[in-house]
Amino acid sequence: MNSPSLTFGPIPSRRLGRSLGINNIPPKVCTYSCIYCQVGRTSRFQVERGEFYNPEDISKSVKSRVEKIREKGERIDFLTFVPDGEPTLDMNLGVEIELLKPIGIKIAVISNGSLIWDESVVNDLMMADWVSLKVDAVSDDIWRRINRPHKALNHQSVLEGIIAFSGNYDGEIATETMLIEGVNESIEEIEKIACFIKDVSPSTAYISIPTRPPAESYVRPADEEKINLAFQTFKEAGINTECIIGFEGTEFGHTGDVVEDLLSILSVHPMRRDAVEEFLRKVGAVWEVVDELLEEEKIREVEYQNSRFYIRTIK
Numbered sequence: 001m002n003s004p005s006l007t008f009g010p011i012p013s014r015r016l017g018r019s020l021g022i023n024n025i026p027p028k029v030c031t032y033s034c035i036y037c038q039v040g041r042t043s044r045f046q047v048e049r050g051e052f053y054n055p056e057d058i059s060k061s062v063k064s065r066v067e068k069i070r071e072k073g074e075r076i077d078f079l080t081f082v083p084d085g086e087p088t089l090d091m092n093l094g095v096e097i098e099l100l101k102p103i104g105i106k107i108a109v110i111s112n113g114s115l116i117w118d119e120s121v122v123n124d125l126m127m128a129d130w131v132s133l134k135v136d137a138v139s140d141d142i143w144r145r146i147n148r149p150h151k152a153l154n155h156q157s158v159l160e161g162i163i164a165f166s167g168n169y170d171g172e173i174a175t176e177t178m179l180i181e182g183v184n185e186s187i188e189e190i191e192k193i194a195c196f197i198k199d200v201s202p203s204t205a206y207i208s209i210p211t212r213p214p215a216e217s218y219v220r221p222a223d224e225e226k227i228n229l230a231f232q233t234f235k236e237a238g239i240n241t242e243c244i245i246g247f248e249g250t251e252f253g254h255t256g257d258v259v260e261d262l263l264s265i266l267s268v269h270p271m272r273r274d275a276v277e278e279f280l281r282k283v284g285a286v287w288e289v290v291d292e293l294l295e296e297e298k299i300r301e302v303e304y305q306n307s308r309f310y311i312r313t314i315k
């Protein structure tokens with residue numbers, strides 16, 4: 001049986017290139033009920049791993065989609081477990097990864113990390129090539145406010161589990177931190193998060209904001225000032241950091257169009273004034289380009305430690 005709803009895409013992803021999505025969990029079965037969740041409030045709150053779909057059905061669905069895409073001559077960079085819920089709740093995740101390995105495409109899992117203290121979850125994640133873990137808060141009260149975890153979860157175990165996993169995992173780890181106005185954007189919390197992520201040592205730490213309607217209508221994204229504050233704090237901690245603020249920017253613009261390239265870079269990395277000047281000098285452009293973008297409100301100038309930084313205006 002081939003259930004099309006088990007797979008989708010491939011969709012372009014800045015983190016993963018062309019990513020074919022796998023829905024190994026029905027919507028919305030989750031360990032968290034994040035206030036910003038773009039698929040609404042959690043309808044089935046659970047922490048026990050369970051069986052949701054037949055692993056063979058998932059494997060067949062992925063293989064058939066991969067075949068069709070390959071027939072069209074298109075590329076797929078990752079097979080990504082990214083359901084509208086928590087993928088590690090699926091007790092067959094490891095079996096599914098095993099079944100998909102022969103396809104020869106790298107496998108990614110986008111997890112909230114809440115079950116990473118469980119050895120069976122660790123064993124399954126170890127088999128993936130790329131794992132993303134959520135780190136929205138280090139303080140317990142903020143974690144409860146933003147992620148609204150299942151009452152059986154213990155934050156300390158989650159944090160310790162993430163550190164232990166990062167020490168043993170051979171693949172690539174990314175972290176994702178969603179910044180919400182008035183919840184986790186204070187400098188005190190940002191510094192704690194940076195300090196924690198430094199120990200995780202991810203290949204990239206992503207700072208993001210909600211770009212689609214959140215589960216709770218009172219949720220507002222952090223503003224450009226706070227995004228830059230978090231970006232610079234992470235950078236100063238020695239963490240390779242990128243922003244995801246609603247644009248599919250690339251780290252290094254290369255279209256040859258100065259405006260497009262600058263916007264693309266500034267949507268990923270806020271830049272200090274001297275770095276922007278250097279960029280403009282290299283491409284033979286003048287500062288008026290920046291003035292125009294400021295006037296059109298496509299970028300914003302923000303202050304950080306007595307320097308001026310430029311960042312793409314959030315969507």
Ligand code: SF4
Pocket residue numbers: 030031032033034036037038039042084085086112
């Ligand atoms: S962990 Fe992901 S799916 Fe679960 S509530 Fe949070 S944002 Fe939604």
